[in-house]
Amino acid sequence: MTVLQLDRACAAPWGSLLLDDISLVIEPGQVLGLAGPNGAGKSSLLRLVAGDIALSGGRLLLGGKTRAEWPRQQLARRLAYLPQLSLLNFPYTVEEVVALGRMPHNTGLSADRAISSQVMDATDISHLRERLYTQLSGGERQRVQLARVLSQIWDAGDGGLLLLDEPTAALDLAHQQLVLDVVRKLSARGCAVALAIHDLNLIAGLADTIAVLAGGRLAACGSPRQIVTEQLFREVFSIDVLIQQHPDRDQPMVISK
Amino acid sequence: MIALAAALPLAVLIGVSVGAVSLGITDVFASLASTFAGGAQDQAALIVGQIRLPRVLLAALMGAVLGMSGAATQGLFRNPLADPSLIGVTAGASLGAALAIVLGGNMLGGYSALTAVSIGAFAGGAIAVLFVYRLATGSSGTSVSTMLLAGIAITALAGALGSLMEFRADNDMLRRISLWKMGGMDGASYPRLIVAGVVSASLLMALPRYSDTLNALLLGESEARHLGIDVDRAKIALITWVAIGVGTSVALVGTIAFVGLVVPHIVRMLVGPDHRVLLPASALAGAILLVVADTLSRIVIAPTELPVGIITAIIGVPFFVSLLRQRHHYGMQS
Numbered sequence: 001m002t003v004l005q006l007d008r009a010c011a012a013p014w015g016s017l018l019l020d021d022i023s024l025v026i027e028p029g030q031v032l033g034l035a036g037p038n039g040a041g042k043s044s045l046l047r048l049v050a051g052d053i054a055l056s057g058g059r060l061l062l063g064g065k066t067r068a069e070w071p072r073q074q075l076a077r078r079l080a081y082l083p084q085l086s087l088l089n090f091p092y093t094v095e096e097v098v099a100l101g102r103m104p105h106n107t108g109l110s111a112d113r114a115i116s117s118q119v120m121d122a123t124d125i126s127h128l129r130e131r132l133y134t135q136l137s138g139g140e141r142q143r144v145q146l147a148r149v150l151s152q153i154w155d156a157g158d159g160g161l162l163l164l165d166e167p168t169a170a171l172d173l174a175h176q177q178l179v180l181d182v183v184r185k186l187s188a189r190g191c192a193v194a195l196a197i198h199d200l201n202l203i204a205g206l207a208d209t210i211a212v213l214a215g216g217r218l219a220a221c222g223s224p225r226q227i228v229t230e231q232l233f234r235e236v237f238s239i240d241v242l243i244q245q246h247p248d249r250d251q252p253m254v255i256s257k
Numbered sequence: 258m259i260a261l262a263a264a265l266p267l268a269v270l271i272g273v274s275v276g277a278v279s280l281g282i283t284d285v286f287a288s289l290a291s292t293f294a295g296g297a298q299d300q301a302a303l304i305v306g307q308i309r310l311p312r313v314l315l316a317a318l319m320g321a322v323l324g325m326s327g328a329a330t331q332g333l334f335r336n337p338l339a340d341p342s343l344i345g346v347t348a349g350a351s352l353g354a355a356l357a358i359v360l361g362g363n364m365l366g367g368y369s370a371l372t373a374v375s376i377g378a379f380a381g382g383a384i385a386v387l388f389v390y391r392l393a394t395g396s397s398g399t400s401v402s403t404m405l406l407a408g409i410a411i412t413a414l415a416g417a418l419g420s421l422m423e424f425r426a427d428n429d430m431l432r433r434i435s436l437w438k439m440g441g442m443d444g445a446s447y448p449r450l451i452v453a454g455v456v457s458a459s460l461l462m463a464l465p466r467y468s469d470t471l472n473a474l475l476l477g478e479s480e481a482r483h484l485g486i487d488v489d490r491a492k493i494a495l496i497t498w499v500a501i502g503v504g505t506s507v508a509l510v511g512t513i514a515f516v517g518l519v520v521p522h523i524v525r526m527l528v529g530p531d532h533r534v535l536l537p538a539s540a541l542a543g544a545i546l547l548v549v550a551d552t553l554s555r556i557v558i559a560p561t562e563l564p565v566g567i568i569t570a571i572i573g574v575p576f577f578v579s580l581l582r583q584r585h586h587y588g589m590q591s
Contacts, residue, residue, distance in 0.1 A: 072486070079483070086480075088475060090530040091529065093529070097476075103484045103485070
């Protein structure tokens, strides 16, 4: 069953067209990377799928059904979204924030606790569990929010879809790697992941498919090797770069000139 | 939480026993027994049964309503400094009461005047909330930040109209308006207690069902939506309950500043922001604060009574300020 299907989807939440004629498909376990310059529509696309902005044309199917056909709670069990910014300014402990991700589930306290501690280990925040969220650094907060959406989607399996908007933006190199590992782990369990990341070197080693957006339209879509080319960087990002083979892994690598 | 639950009966007992005529604890129990048994009523039994008990219970119920409504409002607006009066209910109620006093005051006397003022206050509060709600609701749902601004606008408008009423009022009316604005339990009676009991029982049972929703709302509205919560329905329900609760309390005991703002804030500093604990704890703390404040208002310059709103502020502010000075211990940022 296809997790997400977009057919010629358009969105114009504030009058002008933000997303125009987007067609995409995500299968279970697939990792989709979204790339593109600032304002290209990466976040808008994630928000469209998450339901924050409405479809103004075309079709959006989640697991074969439209959003309206899903009961809220059941959709929340298989679709989780990590926005770029978090507004939380109340002094929850880290553990409490992560536990909020289990709200749509009725799996019982002991199962919820087990999942919470697994995702806190996976995001390296177990040592912070008693700390107050408001007293954490930016990168720590980002990992806590990531753990929250992970706990929401952890046991979703094949139908699951996790949307991540710049999950590595505030993270140091080691924790960026940690996020990539978590995404791989989740995709190995059958959960699909769509993520917007600026660093194409990160995404080229992670994504099965990369979709490049420019001006609200899909400029290119394909495997990392098809997408990460010097020509694309000239056309979409207006910058000259060198593309080389990664010395250790089978992935292209971007080197700025 | 347990300490709060234990402190409330104690505060009620003290509230019943002290006053212009001081009674011992044993007298109180004897009087309570004779009140409920319907036996011979001596003077102590009359004081306890007819004056103090309804008054203290009214204070406890209204304090609980204000405390819990305040906690729910702060959660809904995601702002620890929000207050139930932000949605316009208090200002609307004050205007309604002023209208009732000025326009109807001379025709009605005594008890019916008091009731007319209460009805005017409740109607004024309800109309103000409806206005604010309509202003903040557009095609994309209800925006809480627009609601806050609309609340400020309606509060200013109601304040201006209220001043106009005061300008028209004679000296006697003016005094009644300003006393009413300061709040007081002196109108307590069993019929009013029944109204208060029904409203507060429904509210105290209804709001805790939204604990999880409020917990998720602290993350942000769209985050709560992604957790499977029907945010728009929850907003309407919460605003309605808060309007009913605060509207009733303003109608019955006048505007009592501070309880709805500060009690939840203090309780959050002590027990954390989890609404499953915060809501009932705020209700208990609000009840205790108002019972203690009402007791003090009767004994400070007895037999004259001070308006209770003055006392809540005088007790609450120093406590609040001392907590604010060490707020970094509690992780509050704003």
